[in-house]
Amino acid sequence: MPTVEYKGKTFEVDEDGFLQGGLDAWCMEWVEYVKEQEGIQELTEEHWKVIKVLQDYFKKNGVAPMVRILSKVTGYPLKKIYELFPSGPGKGACKMAGLPKPTGCV
Amino acid sequence: MAEIKKHDTPMVDELKGGPWPSFVDDIYSYAEKHQKQACFDLMGQLELSYKHKETHWKHGGIVGVFGYGGGVIGRYSDQQEQFPAIWAFHTIRVNQPASKWYHTSALRKLCEIWDHRGSGMLNTHGSTGDLVLLGTVTEQLEPIFFDLTHQMNMDLGGSGSNLRTPSCCVGKARCEWSCLDTQALCYDLTMTYQDELHRPAFPYKFKFKISGCPNDCVAAIARADLSIIGTWIDDIRIDQEAVRAYVGGELKPNAGAHSDRDWGPFDIKKEVIDLCPTQCMHWDEKEKKLYINNKECNRCMHCINVMPEALRPGTDTGATILMGAKAPILEGAQLSTVIVPFMRLEPPYDNLKELIEKTWDFWMENGKNRERLGELIQRIGLNRFIVDILGLKPIPQHVREPRANPYVFWKEEEVEGGWDRDVAEFRKRHPA
Numbered sequence A: 001m002p003t004v005e006y007k008g009k010t011f012e013v014d015e016d017g018f019l020q021g022g023l024d025a026w027c028m029e030w031v032e033y034v035k036e037q038e039g040i041q042e043l044t045e046e047h048w049k050v051i052k053v054l055q056d057y058f059k060k061n062g063v064a065p066m067v068r069i070l071s072k073v074t075g076y077p078l079k080k081i082y083e084l085f086p087s088g089p090g091k092g093a094c095k096m097a098g099l100p101k102p103t104g105c106v
Numbered sequence B: 001m002a003e004i005k006k007h008d009t010p011m012v013d014e015l016k017g018g019p020w021p022s023f024v025d026d027i028y029s030y031a032e033k034h035q036k037q038a039c040f041d042l043m044g045q046l047e048l049s050y051k052h053k054e055t056h057w058k059h060g061g062i063v064g065v066f067g068y069g070g071g072v073i074g075r076y077s078d079q080q081e082q083f084p085a086i087w088a089f090h091t092i093r094v095n096q097p098a099s100k101w102y103h104t105s106a107l108r109k110l111c112e113i114w115d116h117r118g119s120g121m122l123n124t125h126g127s128t129g130d131l132v133l134l135g136t137v138t139e140q141l142e143p144i145f146f147d148l149t150h151q152m153n154m155d156l157g158g159s160g161s162n163l164r165t166p167s168c169c170v171g172k173a174r175c176e177w178s179c180l181d182t183q184a185l186c187y188d189l190t191m192t193y194q195d196e197l198h199r200p201a202f203p204y205k206f207k208f209k210i211s212g213c214p215n216d217c218v219a220a221i222a223r224a225d226l227s228i229i230g231t232w233i234d235d236i237r238i239d240q241e242a243v244r245a246y247v248g249g250e251l252k253p254n255a256g257a258h259s260d261r262d263w264g265p266f267d268i269k270k271e272v273i274d275l276c277p278t279q280c281m282h283w284d285e286k287e288k289k290l291y292i293n294n295k296e297c298n299r300c301m302h303c304i305n306v307m308p309e310a311l312r313p314g315t316d317t318g319a320t321i322l323m324g325a326k327a328p329i330l331e332g333a334q335l336s337t338v339i340v341p342f343m344r345l346e347p348p349y350d351n352l353k354e355l356i357e358k359t360w361d362f363w364m365e366n367g368k369n370r371e372r373l374g375e376l377i378q379r380i381g382l383n384r385f386i387v388d389i390l391g392l393k394p395i396p397q398h399v400r401e402p403r404a405n406p407y408v409f410w411k412e413e414e415v416e417g418g419w420d421r422d423v424a425e426f427r428k429r430h431p432a
């Protein structure tokens, strides 16, 4: 597994840049690091709301929420989520939130 | 440029023999000409897979371009030290033109971009329809996307839980049987639903396919959640003169499709009349005239396929709309089932789009995670889907045969007295 160094922290990531240690390894530096990679200028409260919802849902259910549920709980339509996270809810928001990589026929 | 490293590939090399075009020959000759390490490494890894009888690609892969949630299939080798040039080997789906007509200038330009930024290898085309660019690295994805959109005016195709790239048969472009302008419809639906194609918002994948007639050359009935298949509702057009030419042997049956074997002289009774599935045809030997009872014809295309110069579909045309086809996972394979037996289809296709959007609204709200439309219909029942969700009238054409079991659900309002019953009332008449 490759590792990345960022602001004094070391993270184990896979080739797609998803955090290996999961939520245990997740921290502010990780968010800052992904922010740069994912084309996000400034983290707003709206970004944080999406991240929080993803993490809470994952802790409770052990899976990432379906897109529709994410939209319903945050109140953000899909378009808005792409404005916040240009790579979308999977590659953008889930990665930043420290959730495991989406699988299936992508 | 770094030194090119070639691998020994004895098993792969055996596939250069034989008469069929060899993908091995193609890849090696391209690799030699362009000195592409990725091609040599791919063949090397393939040899290893032949030896181990196991794939050497890692699980999954999440890559893409900003703004889109799909279009690129990420892939990484699990033998990265041995085959560094395919360390990453992502596949890009490019949305193809309807029915895949190209001008060489477009393909040349696309090849230039791909020679420069990718492995040079293609799949023309993926089974869903996309022009598939096979193998590049993550850093090249955005530049390729930029070149495609800015230089080529081309966009990515779909992947993930969304609308996948629609495709259609050759249609009116060069088939006399097409009851629809399949290309116009395919293009219109693709453009109308760009958002649904590029940003996954569905419980699972969803596919459109459009065939101009029931021969179904794009296999819509088997490979699309929403299958649109052209048909007609008036009479088959008969040119009796041409029918006689078939009977007399001047015209070849099936346009000569069976001429590599001697099947004897054409026998209209044996090859058409007796094979008509509804037995609605009659050949009058004395009159030398063909009769079709069109009311009983199910438009199977057989007679038209056999005598294309004598018989043609009617002129009052449209399509049958079917839904639900899918591969076996999870609940078993399905072909699409008839939802609307006949729908006229003219731009801007509002009637079809209304049906599509009603279906999506319901499936998006009620579909379980990774549940195809066909499975949702199975779960809630065809009757409920057609009547309650789509607001259509149930008609005999919706079923091949009526149900054989008596587990029939009634709605409460259909039953006199409703469901609220008092057992004490019952006991007055039937003491315990």
Ligand code: HEM
Binding pocket: A104, A105, A106, B060, B073, B091, B093, B125, B126, B127, B128, B129, B130, B157, B165, B223, B327, B329
């Ligand atoms: C890592 C997993 C997978 C990868 C990389 C993958 C890749 C692909 C590709 C490249 C195509 C051709 C696309 C095109 O023509 O544009 C395709 C088509 C298809 N995939 Fe997958 N796939 C995966 C998983 C699955 C799964 C799990 C299913 C079924 C549950 C599935 C069902 C299909 C079907 C039915 C088609 C053909 C559709 C048609 O005939 O039009 N795939 N897939």
Ligand code: HEM
Binding pocket: none
């Ligand atoms: C405690 C519950 C049940 C008892 C004691 C029971 C008893 C019976 C008996 C004695 C027969 C006649 C068998 C014969 O004469 O050969 C029968 C037939 C039948 N039972 Fe049940 N049954 C029960 C539950 C069910 C359930 C839950 C279903 C359906 C889901 C069911 C469906 C049928 C059917 C369809 C027949 C007719 C079979 C035939 O005529 O060929 N039964 N049952």
Ligand code: SF4
Binding pocket: B169, B170, B171, B175, B176, B177, B178, B179, B211, B212, B213, B214, B215, B216, B217, B218
């Ligand atoms: S599906 Fe029918 S209309 Fe389309 S190309 Fe095939 S035969 Fe022609």
Ligand code: SF4
Binding pocket: B275, B276, B277, B278, B279, B280, B281, B292, B296, B297, B298, B299, B300, B301, B302, B303, B304
């Ligand atoms: S189209 Fe089929 S059903 Fe109709 S007349 Fe011809 S063979 Fe018979």
